[in-house]
Amino acid sequence: MxxxxxxxxxxxxxxxxxxxxxxxxxxxxxxxxxxxxxxxxxxxxxxxxxxxxxxxxxxxxxxxxxxxxxxxxxxxxxxxxxxxxxxxxxxxxxxxxxxxxxxxxxxxxxxxxxxxxxxxxxxxxxxxxxxxxxxxxxxxxxxxxxxxxxxxxxxxxxxxxxxxxxxxxxxxxDWYAMLSEKLHINAVINPLTAILKVNNGALLANPYWFYLMKQVSKEACKVLNIEDHEAWKDLVSVCENTSLNKSSMLRDIENNRKTEIDAINGFLLNAAQQKSIEVPNNQFVYQVIKGMEDHMESRENNG
The missing domain is CATH 3.40.50.720 (NAD(P)-binding Rossmann-like Domain)
Known part of the structure; x- marks a missing residue:
């Protein structure tokens, strides 16, 4: 084969x-x-x-x-x-x-x-x-x-x-259950670590960042229609097991590359709009990452 x-x-x-x-x-x-x-x-x-x-x-x-x-x-x-x-x-x-x-x-x-x-x-x-x-x-x-x-x-x-x-x-x-579980984890860890420029485990160690994790997670679970208690346990476990790792989105930002924010939080925003669900925290991290991408592109074009 x-x-x-x-x-x-x-x-x-x-x-x-x-x-x-x-x-x-x-x-x-x-x-x-x-x-x-x-x-x-x-x-x-x-x-x-x-x-x-x-x-x-x-x-x-x-x-x-x-x-x-x-x-x-x-x-x-x-x-x-x-x-x-x-x-x-x-x-x-x-x-x-x-x-x-x-x-x-x-x-x-x-x-x-x-x-x-x-x-x-x-x-x-x-x-x-x-x-x-x-x-x-x-x-x-x-x-x-x-x-x-x-x-x-x-x-x-x-x-x-x-x-x-x-x-x-x-x-x-069940492909939807499989992808939604991963999407929930990516929607929380990727943009927050990219914005804060920290490894995955730092999100658990800082009480203010931990609070942000909770808010982004709750919104994502509601949009994806997944049970938030189990999803949260999985999210914390991934953060603990990859505590020293950098997320793919953080690496993209560090290397001046386009991120997958549209496929992750952008997808959540579109789904939330169709369901009339308010997701202000996901909206915020999405706008920040898109702004960072735009800033990188402008810097390259002007440099």
Missing amino acids: KIGVIGGGAIGLLFTAYLSKSPHDVVLCVRREIQRQAIQTMGLTLNFGTSVYTCQPDVRLLSGRDHGDIDVLIVAVKSYDVEQVMPEIGERFSRTRSILFVQNGMQHLRILPKLQMHSIYLGVVEHGALKESDHSIIHTGLGQTKIAPYLDGHSGFNWEKLSKEDFPFTYQN
Whole structure:
């Protein structure tokens, strides 16, 4: 079987490295020729604790050719890039049976019906990953990838058989419950740590920031229609288990990159408006992050 991965970021490289340990062929599709050359020349290096693993995946340009030989596909680009790669998926992966999307938030779901010829799965990645370079990835936190069927799961592909010891896949029945749980956690931790410029655990240690967590969390639970007591316990647990980690949104801000705020809190704002629910705290963090993005862009344009 041939497994394709679209995306040369942290998650795409992490999937490629671990899946390369399987007996299946792995193809990594990237959008930049300089990254393709780097991996082709030096291989892809995975660092986890004291272990180092280097593999040599088949690395291709996404737009360079037809990828009809791919049996299953994992789309690991950022949520705001899904729409951009959709034409390539539709045109160049026409014979691929199953496609897994592993983005944060739910904003990208609105465009997935365009892929009705495929079996579509959704995933939640709970691993920590840091892209060190175009050809090197650090596995910073062990977790799992949860997967649920979304559109026409007729292919019946068993994702769990791809599990490795430090990279397990687990099957979920309810995609909405799976995504809403992750969205709630992201909606609280990501914008607050990015605004305050602190690691995840600092939110629990400071009583004023802890209060803000509570307010953003309550609003998110109400919009998503999830039980707030259990959701809060899960949120605190994630903060504790990743206390020294930086959120992906904080890393984006630090590196002057666009964030996924629209896919996370932006999605919540749209859903809240449709349900006539007031979410002032989510509105506030959304506006602050969008303002930070705008400030970065203005600084780059003027600098």
